[in-house]
Amino acid sequence: MNKKPEGVSTRGKTADNRLRRVDNFMLLYEPALLTRADGPFAQSMFVDLGYGFDPRTTLESAARFRKINPDLKILGVEIDKERVEAALPFADEKTLFRLGGFNLPLENGETVRLIRAFNVLRQYQEKDFVSAYDRLAEYVLPGGLMIEGTSTPFGSVWAANLVRRVESAQWSLEALVFSTNFHTGFDVEEFQTILPKNYIHRVVKGEPIFDFFEAWKRSAAETAFAKAFGLKQWFAASIDALSQKGFEVDCRKKWLSKGYLIWYL
Numbered sequence: 001m002n003k004k005p006e007g008v009s010t011r012g013k014t015a016d017n018r019l020r021r022v023d024n025f026m027l028l029y030e031p032a033l034l035t036r037a038d039g040p041f042a043q044s045m046f047v048d049l050g051y052g053f054d055p056r057t058t059l060e061s062a063a064r065f066r067k068i069n070p071d072l073k074i075l076g077v078e079i080d081k082e083r084v085e086a087a088l089p090f091a092d093e094k095t096l097f098r099l100g101g102f103n104l105p106l107e108n109g110e111t112v113r114l115i116r117a118f119n120v121l122r123q124y125q126e127k128d129f130v131s132a133y134d135r136l137a138e139y140v141l142p143g144g145l146m147i148e149g150t151s152t153p154f155g156s157v158w159a160a161n162l163v164r165r166v167e168s169a170q171w172s173l174e175a176l177v178f179s180t181n182f183h184t185g186f187d188v189e190e191f192q193t194i195l196p197k198n199y200i201h202r203v204v205k206g207e208p209i210f211d212f213f214e215a216w217k218r219s220a221a222e223t224a225f226a227k228a229f230g231l232k233q234w235f236a237a238s239i240d241a242l243s244q245k246g247f248e249v250d251c252r253k254k255w256l257s258k259g260y261l262i263w264y265l
Contacts, residue, residue, distance in 0.1 A: 005079045005101030006135065014052040016060075018155035019118055021179050022147060023064045025260060026114065029162075033113055033145060035069045040141055044113040045073045047104060049136075050120040052078070055087035055097060061116070062095055075112075077104060102135040112139045115146040118160070121197045122150050129197045133163070133171055140165040147177070150194040156183045161196050162262075178261040182231045188216045188238075212263065215245045232257060 026034070034046070046065060048058040058076035065072050077100040078084050087097040098105040104112065115136060121129060136146060142165055149160025157180045163171035176199075178191050192203055192213060199209045219241035226237040236256035243249050250262040 004103075005099060005105075006103045006132075014054070014057055014119075015154050016056060018151060018153070019057050019116070020060065020064075021155055021181060021259075022116060022118060022149075022151070022158065022160070023061050024258075025177065025179060026116075026145075026147065027064065027068070028254065028258070028260075030145065031068055033143075034065050034072060036113065040111050041113055043073060043109075044111040044141055044144070045075045047112050047115045047139075048074065048076045049104075049115055049117040050078065051076045051083075051087070053083055053086075055090050057118075058087070058097070059090060059095070075104075075106075077101075102132045104136070104139045106139060111141050113141055113144045115140060115144075115148075117146065117148040118158070119150055121148060122200070124197060126197055126201060137165055137169055137171050142167050145174075146171065149177070149196045152184075152194060156181050157190055157194060159191050159195050159199075161198070173265050175265060176263045178263075180235070180259045182235070182259060186220075186231045186235050188213065188220050212247060215247060216242050219245065232259065235259060235261075 046061065048061055051058045055076050058074060062074045065074070071094070074095050076087060076097045078087070078097070079099070079101045081099055084097050084099045091097050106112070121132060124132065140146065144165045146163050147160050148163070149158055151158035160177050161173065162175045162177055164174050166172045180186060184190065195203070195209070203210050203213060216238065220234070220238040223234060223237035223241050226234040239249050239256055239261055240251055243251050248264045250264070255262060
């Protein structure tokens with residue numbers, strides 16, 4: 001196990017169920033990854049990287065994911081020693097808490113199927129983003145996933161990269177995912193404020209993410225009539241319009257009715 005954690009401590013603030021919609025998305029997106037038990041996946045872990053001042057997000061995820069896989073091993077990782085010590089009373093044989101950073105504190109034979117890294121990388125310089133991703137790819141089994149992004153303080157709105165580990169120990173960017181529970185309404189610009197680190201400074205002319213948001217804003221304006229039927233209906237209509245502009249977004253009701261926009265990249 002690596003001794004010195006790579007990275008810096010986060011503010012660590014969190015709230016009850018802040019990442020519930022992230023977990024619900026993963027349960028809907030690829031439940032088979034959480035239940036997979038063939039070969040090295042039999043004992044592979046879900047890793048909650050940077051869980052914060054207390055282990056609530058890790059424990060909440062354990063309760064959700066174990067509804068479909070009671071034997072799933074879960075590892076909460078924090079770079080702050082005091083936070084790890086505070087979490088240890090909640091540990092058991094399937095729920096672990098360890099000191100670590102981007103060099104995950106795995107023991108011999110341990111592997112990872114899914115990493116969730118939320119509200120972690122936003123505080124870093126963009127130049128550090130790629131190296132952190134490369135480091136994390138070393139630990140994930142081929143076919144595994146990482147969802148990495150940023151949320152508002154209570155998790156009502158979030159945006160995240162969804163990346164898949166490929167055979168060459170690298171990530172393949174699968175999608176950029178946006179989520180809202182509509183508690184704060186529906187405003188496309190709100191998503192811009194919580195973009196992942198690799199996009200937050202790139203919403204400028206000439207960048208694909210700029211074109212995407214400009215098109216989504218136009219689509220929302222064009223479908224504003226749907227607001228009369230509810231925010232969910234307006235959200236869904238705006239994404240249908242976005243699809244017609246040539247963006248590869250998932251227009252299935254299973255996503256739109258729940259406030260998820262998946263843009264495949």
